[in-house]
Amino acid sequence: MNALFKYLFALCVVFFQLSLSAQNEYEDDLEFQSFGKKEKITKRFEGKRKINVHFQIAYNLSTVVGNGVKERRDTLDARAKFSGFDSYRISPSYWPQAEIDLSLNFTKKISLAFGLKYSLLGWKEIARVRSGNLSFRGMSYFKLHKLSIPIVLQFHPTPALSVFVGTSLAVSVKNEIVEKVLYTIGKDTITNYKDILDFEKTTQVKPKIVAPQIFLGSHFGFDRFRFNINFIFTPNFIRNDIAYHNIAAEAGLIIKLFKDYDNKF
Numbered sequence: 001m002n003a004l005f006k007y008l009f010a011l012c013v014v015f016f017q018l019s020l021s022a023q024n025e026y027e028d029d030l031e032f033q034s035f036g037k038k039e040k041i042t043k044r045f046e047g048k049r050k051i052n053v054h055f056q057i058a059y060n061l062s063t064v065v066g067n068g069v070k071e072r073r074d075t076l077d078a079r080a081k082f083s084g085f086d087s088y089r090i091s092p093s094y095w096p097q098a099e100i101d102l103s104l105n106f107t108k109k110i111s112l113a114f115g116l117k118y119s120l121l122g123w124k125e126i127a128r129v130r131s132g133n134l135s136f137r138g139m140s141y142f143k144l145h146k147l148s149i150p151i152v153l154q155f156h157p158t159p160a161l162s163v164f165v166g167t168s169l170a171v172s173v174k175n176e177i178v179e180k181v182l183y184t185i186g187k188d189t190i191t192n193y194k195d196i197l198d199f200e201k202t203t204q205v206k207p208k209i210v211a212p213q214i215f216l217g218s219h220f221g222f223d224r225f226r227f228n229i230n231f232i233f234t235p236n237f238i239r240n241d242i243a244y245h246n247i248a249a250e251a252g253l254i255i256k257l258f259k260d261y262d263n264k265f
Contacts, residue, residue, distance in 0.1 A: 056099040058252020063092035068243035095120030113152040133186040141178040146170040175199035226254040
């Protein structure tokens with residue numbers, strides 16, 4: 001009886017050890033399967049992209065100031081009185097422009113941008129007469145087409161806001177004067193025409209080829225779509241001996257080719 005009991009006890013011990021070994025192998029297998037199915041953790045870049053490309057479309061409100069402009073205003077006032085005009089004045093005008101630039105980010109807060117920009121500088125002169133049924137309006141648009149290479153230092157206090165300051169060299173590519181005249185008596189149109197004149201031949205002034213500019217502004221909004229505001233000053237933009245300085249306020253939209261920040265804001 002004792003021999004049988006010892007035999008059965010030994011057999012139970014063997015079965016217990018086999019069961020325990022199988023359980024350990026099963027748990028190891030579960031750990032292996034869990035490890036194999038473990039998802040990879042993607043690291044998020046929360047800084048600013050090192051390189052980006054910006055496209056800009058905008059309009060600028062351009063006009064002229066300076067001692068030469070004051071003399072021109074006096075001449076226009078005298079011409080208005082002599083010709084019987086109600087007014088003959090200098091007025092700001094709106095011009096389209098476009099720009100592409102490449103930004104290089106040294107840190108999350110500071111970047112440098114440079115590119116190529118097309119813009120128009122100039123002003124508008126308007127003559128008016130209203131007398132009874134007679135109405136006369138003549139407009140002269142003085143338009144200096146420029147290509148410039150801006151260099152811009154940008155500061156980014158937040159992902160949604162940037163401020164910048166910069167300089168550029170504006171090169172003249174075309175200079176013209178656009179004349180528009182509308183003359184009516186009652187409901188009848190007597191004269192209505194548009195003519196494009198060569199700036200140099202009309203004014204006997206050859207504008208300088210290169211003019212320096214300085215500007216400052218800000219762009220704000222979303223990561224890839226920004227509203228841009230910019231103020232530009234171009235001293236002696238026609239010629240150094242003619243005291244005409246151009247000032248322009250620009251407003252437009254900046255579209256970035258890539259997202260600057262991977263994180264949302």
